[in-house]
Amino acid sequence: MTTYKLLAVDVDGTLLRRDGSIHHEDLRAIRRLQAAGVPVSIATGRLYSGTRDVARQIGVIGPIACVDGSHIVHTGGDAHLYSRTIFGADATLLRSVIERHAMACFLFAQDSIVHDASGAPHVHYVRTWSSAIAEVERVLSHPYWEHDHGLLALVAIGTERQITAAVEEIRSELGHVAFVVSFPVARDPRASIFAMLVRAAGPTKGTAIAWLAEHHGCSPADVVVVGDWLNDVPMFEVAGRSFAMGQAPESVKQAATDHLEADGSLGGGIAEAIRRAFGH
Known part of the structure; x- marks a missing residue:
């Protein structure tokens, strides 16, 4: 069984439910994974200012990818590590x-x-x-x-x-x-x-996963990702294992290695993915 070394998750429709909360099972599963020494990160379309509190809520102290990989920021001190803009x-x-x-x-x-x-x-x-x-x-x-x-x-x-x-x-x-x-x-x-x-042009969630993998000393093939929308497809294409949420469009599901039963409006998808990929 492959031992994966990093988990990266989308926010809206994946980590956060429709009401903006995190399912307690997802939170517990993330904390168990972190306790086992596996880092967890985020890849989202949101700005960092709209993601920081979510990252800290799940205990992520490290780089997270925002604006679909255009901006990477370290949550411990808010240090800007990478940025690609139009200027x-x-x-x-x-x-x-x-x-x-x-x-x-x-x-x-x-x-x-x-x-x-x-x-x-x-x-x-x-x-x-x-x-x-x-x-x-x-x-x-x-x-x-x-x-x-x-x-x-x-x-x-x-x-x-x-x-x-x-x-x-x-x-x-x-x-x-x-x-x-x-x-x-x-x-x-x-x-x-x-x-x-x-x-x-250039950055995607796929390039973000490559960046995060290098930061954590592994390859994209060592990364598990979870998402639900079209902008998640680039990270599905590079990660070693990818999970599409239950409500994801069919084209998104086709790009993933695995499909989840859990629906993003109710939550539980992260816990399901962690159980299936990491055994936790």
């Missing part, structure tokens, strides 16, 4: 695309989120990434666009036509430096609401 002329070009298509915009930078009045109706959607959210007078004029550290990510919300046109333009003009994905947020008979997420 300089590329950020300026991205801003011009957002302005041209007149979409509501949320900037993810400096471990926080800023928006203006146009984004206020959609704040509930981005709140899962972080609670460090501030409304500013005009987001397109905010200093984050020119900040030396650049943008960790951007979320824009608009009609399907606006989002589709902006995605095509970003892929054409910034495809070498920016990753962009679009998806429906809500469907309304009057107007469907769509969103797009933009972040630096």
